[in-house]
Amino acid sequence: MQNNMQHKLITWYQENHRHFPWRENENPYNIWISEIMLQQTTTEAVIPYFKRFMETFDTIDKLANASLEEVYKLWEGLGYYRRAKHIHETAQIIVEKYHGEFPNTYEDILALKGIGPYTAGAICSIAYHQSTPAIDGNVLRIISRVYLLKDNIALNKTQKKITDIVKELLIGYDSSAFNQGLMDLGATICRPINPQCDICPIQSHCLAYAKNQQKVLPINIKNIKHQEIHYTTGIITYQNQILLIQNPAGLLENLYGFIQYDxxxxxxxxxExxxxxxxxxxxVAHIDDLKHVFxxxxxxxxxxxxxxxxxxxxLYTLDEIEKLPLSTAHLKVLKAYLKSREF
Structure with a gap:
């Protein structure tokens, strides 16, 4: 048993795991917030946001009773603001439906707004030690290499195959340590480019390493259409005030920004x-040409x-604007304008 992959990975994780504030306890609320923040965002960037968020909303009740604008302000700079809206709505659902106690079954957690299979699996396994897979990009990559899977991991059928593999691997083992071990292994050793196979704790179980295919796998080919839009963006002032509008439903919903036309x-x-x-x-003047990638x-x-x-x-003064949640894209615009005033 001690020579199998699960034991080696869990032992490695227990001895080498990364230390994050959301790992200081097994509170499902903390794990939920951290996992949502970590979507599309690096751990280094998330840490200060997580700390500020949890200091302000240390209970689900406080989060549920806050205004959406307060939540957005604490989220400012993290991007993908729909995550913040879903967190706020989900907190209200938990208070109403579960009396402020985070649900403890996979099905109930998955039914909450903004929570997908990965996040539900992470919460169930880490907070409740249930044998649920938490399949993210790290896990897809590691399992693809270990089992020499040549299927495209961008496809749903491949992701289901890998989910089934992880379900089998979890049987009889500490799901929290195993799932987090996969997360840390993928982030530090089994990386997308130039994996550090020489120090990998499960190297002897990796078929890709045995066949020298670790730099080829996984196959991850996505067919995504990317749109480019050119805007004329207006910093419109009246005396010492700046005109900002609140975005309607859709991209950057409810955040404040400058008027812009395509x-x-x-x-x-x-x-217009x-x-x-x-x-x-x-x-008055041309300020700058800026680029923001979604x-x-x-x-x-x-x-x-x-x-x-x-x-x-x-119309808002700069002091008032500091209290408003602005999109990251338009924070760039504001900074460019303020910089232009220095000359």
Whole structure:
């Protein structure tokens, strides 16, 4: 038993695991928040956000009773703001349906908003020590290499095959240590590029290593259409105030940002603005050209400074803006504008 892959991986994890604030206890609430934050975000970037978030909302009840704007403000800079909205909604569901206690079955956890199979599996295995797989990119890569799977891991059928393999591997073992061991192994040793096979604790079980295919696998070919959009983005000021609008449903929902139009000229921007707001607009200067990459689209923002001569709704001072949740893309715009004022 002590020579099998599970035992070697668990022993390695217990001796070498990475230390994170969300690993200090097995509280399902902490694990849930950390796993949602870690989606599309590095562990190093998440740590300060996680600490601030948990200091402010140390219970699910506090999170549920907060305003969405408060949650967004603490999320500011992490991106993918729909995650924050789902966290807020899910906290309210947990308070209403489960009296503030995090549910403890895979099915109930999976039914919560914003929680998929990986996150549900991670919570069940780490918080409740249930034998549930937690299949993320690290696990797909490791199992693909260990079992010399030449199937495309971007396909659902391959992911199901790997899930079934991990289910079998978990039987009779500490699911928390095993699943987290896979996470840490993938992050530190069995990396996508140049895996460190010479120090891998399960090297002797890896068929890809035996066949010298560890730098080929996994096969991960995604067919994703990426959209590029060019905006003219307007920093519109009135005296010492800046015009910001709150985004409607969709991308960057409920976050604040600058007005921008999918047009090619600041003079067209003036026309569109006057058509929408019925207020004259004057061009002051070109500020910068900025780029912001989302998962499936890229924004190219051609930023100009405009002024209006009469006050309207949604004007904010810089002190007021500091309290508003801005999208990361438009934080770049604000910083470019403030930098231009230094000269």
């Amino acid at each position: 047009i090619e000229s600041p003079y067209r921007f003036v026309e 603005f006057e058509k929408q707001f019925h207020i004259p607009l004057s061009i 998962t499936h689209r890229t924004w190219y923002m051609h930023v100009y400074h405009f002024i209006i001569n009469v006050p309207i709704e949604h």
